[in-house]
Amino acid sequence: MTRHCLVLGGARSGKTAFAERLALHSGSRPAYLATATVLDAEMADRIASHKSGRGARFATIEEPIELSHAIIKAGQEHDVILVDCLTLWLTNLLMANEDISTAVSELCATLVEFRQAKVVLVSNEVGLGIVPDNAMARTFRDLAGSTHQRVAAVCDDVYFIAAGLALTMKGEQPVS
Structure with a gap:
């Protein structure tokens, strides 16, 4: 049986490195489904560093919004799909004024039905700190928390x- 998993952690906690090891141990044709978009020079550097660190071990697929469709399509060629990360995906949805509840419902339904490949989802746990001082940050924290609960359930x-x-x-x- 294909087992999907969620990997949570704070910034620089080691979650992506853990997820990469897990993905490489789980399959021979891994895909790295990146949700990040280049918004500035610092983000461009981060993306380049991530790509360089992965080398040729993963096929890279970039999709900032249509995550469920990208997972299904990637499953046609890959036996494990590492999604990095859900919090950037939520940011992209929020900034594009997309219906986040519907997108998360679609992702959860996809995970329940999709067994062609293992899916490893990475996300930042943002609810362990102080309450943010502005409405948008509080909304984001709440959306991330509810998304994590829904994804963890499936x-x-x-x-x-x-x-x-x-x-x-x-x-x-x-497995270590």
Whole structure:
């Protein structure tokens, strides 16, 4: 059975490195589905650094909005799909005035039905800090929290990463 998983953690927690190891261990034809968009020079540098670090181990697919469709399409050629990351995807949806609840419902339905490839979803846990001081940041934090709950409910495995260490929140222990 194909087991989808959610990997959560804070900034620079090691979540992407963990997810990459998990994906590489899970399949021989991995795809890296990137949701980031280049908005400034700093983001361009981050994206270039991520691509360089992955090297040729992953096929890279870039899709900032239509995540469910990209997963289904990637599953035609790949046996594991690493999605990095849900919080950037939510930002893209928010900035494009998309219906986030519908998009998250579509993603969850896709994950329930889609078993052609393992899906490893990475996301930033943003709800552990202080309450943001502005309405948009509070809305984003709330959307991320509710999205994480909905996605975690349909994933087989959920991991929380801190200091590069994985805590299994749901499902199987990861292979090191």
